[in-house]
Amino acid sequence: MTTMNTDQPAKTDTIEEKMKVSLDKSDFNEWYSNVVEQSNLTDKRYPIKGMNVWPAYGWKVMKNIDRLIGEELVSTGHEEVHFPLLISEEVFAKESEHIKGFDDEVYWVTHAGGEELDVKLLLRPTSETAMYPIFSLWVRSHTDLPLKTFQLVDTYRYDTKQTRAFTRVREIHFFEAHTCHADFEDAEKQIAEDLEIMERLGKKLCLPYLMLKRPDWDKFPGAFYSLAADTVMPNGKTLQIGTIHQYRDNFSKPYDIKYEDTAGEHKFAHQTTYGMSERLIGAIVGIYGDNKGVILPPAIAPYQVVLVPILVKKSKAEVSDSCQKLRDELISVGVSVHLDHRDIRPGSKFYDWELRGVPLRLELGPRDLERGEVTVVRRDTGERNVIKRETVKAAVVEILNDIQASLLKIGEQMLEDSINTVDAIDEAKGKTGVIRVGWCGEPDCDDQMCKLLEINMLGTPIIDEGYSGNCGQCGKPTTTVAYYAKSF
């Protein structure tokens, strides 16, 4: 296992210390490692690798994302459930593909107190095997279907690769939806709904992605097929930020999830899952952050606005009062505001909130008061404007909407720019980002293309792109286009 700076504590605790750490995004890995710590999204000093400590600020971001996910799921008829962390070895072993896929990554519990357990237990790496024995009790009749559930829990995977905050962890902050349906067609409708949910979430999180069908050899263990959302980081590597799986009846058979249909016949349910994790934060940080720190989309920022009073002795009370009034006004129109009262220089506050990615900073001092104005500074563009005090509520709402929209636009452009379409795989040499190339369908051609550029196939598009060309390896005519990249 390699040890790199990503695992070493770079955390600093005071603004003065933070100001000494220079952030330079041209060295992406180093920058990422520093920026997630300096911005208080994570504290990596915990003594077990891959286990994230969430400081209050980072946890607020995660909870905002969880809330957006929860709202989407509830509004589409899912119900939140919560299953145990421990799974018994016997139950886990029922689906053979599944256990093969996860066996290497499982954390085992073999002892309790001083005693060795008769049946080994494992920490859930994902919750199929925790849920499905119970689903077999819940699903009895066609009237119980569809069963649409989700949970937000930590899952555990002993990933042997280099750990990295949010993007490669061993304790995963996981969202997982699990559904049961009467037949394949109804499960397919669920997949279509999941795709729509992902699309809406992508817009709220300002996260553009490619939605691809993973090749058969890379699907989720036990799945009939797997779809995955990949986003592209500034270093050209892709990051998987969401997955949707069609299980067919692959799990309902070993776990005996059966229902009685209207004719009194017993049938196996068809199932789907949909999963996402804190990788969403990693992607947002990676895509939008800069040398000043993180840039958070207003939809997930713990504070959309930070209000900094510019205090000078004579007018201290007056400015303070005005700031409180302004804060309350903004809260009344649904804007989350933090009034920074700390007894430190305004410049240090500016620095700190830029580092943490607060979308909008408002400054209010005696001169602003006199003129009936407020100074407004955007985090994404650095643009500084003075606006009339009486228009501030409407203006702030408008600017926040504009930040949200313009970030998404930038992200979409970056994704588009990162895709290189080539006719033959040789042409992709030296290119960074995603390679889009024709593929005849032969695993051997895929293998050779992967080896040549040390890349992996992400998959094929789920929406027909009307491709017509030749296989990038053997040159045979094909209408299948495949996406390749180096992945995180």
Ligand SMILES: [Zn+2]
């Ligand atoms: Zn070929």
